Amino acid sequence: MSALHPAAIVDLPARPILQHWGLGVLVAVLLLGLGSAWLGQNPAVQNLDQTLTAPSGAHWLGTDHLGRDLLARMGEAVRVSFWLALGSALLAVALGTFLGLWAAWQRGWTDRLLCLWADGVAAIPGLLWVLLVAALAPGHKWALYSGLVLTAWVEFFRLVRSRASLTLAGDAVQAGRLLGFGTPYLLRWYVLPPLRADLLRLWSYAVANAVLAVAALGFVGVGLRPPTAELGLMMTEALPYYDEAPWLLAGPVLLLVLVVAALQSATGAPQEDPA
Template sequence: MRVLREILRQPSALFGFIIILIVAIGALGAPLLAPFNPDEQMFDGLTLEGAPMPPGSPFLLGTDTLGRDLLSRMLFGARTSLLIGLVANGVAVAIGLLVGITAGYMRGFAGNLLMRFTDLMMAFPALLLAIVLAALLKPSLWIVAMVIALVNWVQVARIVYTETRGLVERDFILAERSLGAGHGRILFLHILPHLIPTAIVWGTLGIATTVLLEATLSFLGIGVQPPNPSWGNIIFESQSYFQAAPWLVFFPGAVILLTALAFNLVGDALRDLLDPTQRGRG
C-alpha cells in the first residue's frame, strides 16, 4: 500500500495508473461493455458503397471493413493484448530469474555457460527472432505468448545475474554459509527476497514491450489470427483503408501507444521506489 500511495503522488505515474485501470476495466468487462458482438457483421455497418461507417451513432468508433463494430473489437482486443502481455512477460521474468540466479550463484563453468547463452540470445534482434519463431510455429494466442517470452527473458537474466553476483559476496551470505546453511535456504530465504523488487520493476516495464511486440507480430500477420481480435491485427486488417477510413488505424494505434506509455510511466515510478540502485539519484 505504501508503494501505491507513493506512485499516486507522482502525476506521471498517476496518469499511467489511470490509463492501465481503464484498459483493464475495458478488457475484463468487455462482454458487458461492448455494444455489439465483435464478430457480427452488421447489416447497416457499411455504407451503400461498401465502405466502413465513420464514428458516430450507433457505432461510436465506426465500423471496420467487414461492417463490425470497432469499439466492440477493441474492447475484446484489449483482453487478448493484455493477456498475452501479462502471460508472456510473467514467463519471461520467471525464466530470467531462474537463469540469472543460477548463473550468479553457481558461477564457475555452469554459470559462465548460462551467461554466454544469454549473451548469444541478446545478440539476435528480438523482433527478428520473434518473427522467425512465430513463422515456424502455428500462430495462436498461447504460441504468440510463448514466442514473446522466449525473446524477452534475456534482459531480466542479465540484471538478476549482476545483482546475484553482488549478493553472494555479502557478509550475511558468507555468515550463513559458515553456519552450514544449504544452497536452498540461502537462495530462497536470503537471495530471492532481495531480487523481488527488481522482478516487479522489470515485470512492469516489460509489459509495455510485450504489448508492442504482440501488436507488431499481429500487424505482420504472424500473431493472433482472425477472427480473434487484438489491437495489432485490427490495424493489419485495416491498413489498406488508411486513407479512406483513418479511424480504423488511428484508434487501435492510439490505444497501443497509451497503454505502452502507461506501463512505462508506472514502471519508472516503481523503479525509483524499489530498485536500490536508483535510490538517492535525482
C-alpha cells in the same frame, strides 16, 4: 545542510504523478476490455448494411469495413494482447530468475555456459526471434508465447545474476552459511528481497515490449489471424480505408500508444544512487 540537485527537485514530484497516471490508464484500458464484453457486442458479428459508419450512439467508436463494432473489437484486442503479454512476461521472469540464481550460486562452468547462451540470444534482435518462432506456426498463440519468452528472459537473467552474485559474496550470506542456513533460506531472505522492485520494473517493461511485439507481428501478417481482434491486425485491416474512415486506424494506434506508455510509467524508473 547539503543542497539538493536540481534534477532531484523536478523528479521527486513528477515520478508519483507519472506512476498514478500510468496506473489510471491501465485501469481504464482493462475496464474497456472487460466492459466491452459485458455490453453484449460480439466483435466477430458482421453487418454489411452498416459498414464504415461513424461513431454514434449505437456504435460508440463506429464500425469497420465488415460492419463489426469497433469498440467490441478493441475490447477483445485488449484482452488478447494483455493475456499474451502478461503470460509471456511471467514465464520470462520465472525462467530468467531461476537461471540467474543458478548461475550466481554455482558459478564456474555453469555460469559461463548460461552467460554464453544469454549472449547468443541477445545478439539477435528480439523481434526477429519472435518472428522466426511465430513463423513456424502462424496464428497459434503457443508460438507467440514461445518467441516472446525466448527473447525476454535474458534481461531478467542478467539482472538477477549480477545482483545475486554481489549479495552471495557479502558478509550476511557468508555468516548465514556458517550458521548452517540452507540454500532456500538464504535465497528467500537475503537474495530475493533486494531484487523485487527491480524485477517488477523490468517485468512491466517486458509486458510493454510483448504488447508491441504482438502488434508488430499482427501488422505484418505473421501473428494472430482473422477473425481474432488484435491491435496490429486491426491496423492492417484499417489502412485501405484511412481516407474514408480515419477513426478505424486512429483507435488501435492510440490505444497501443497509451498501453505501452502506461506500462512504462506505472512502476516508475529505477532509482539512482545519489552522487
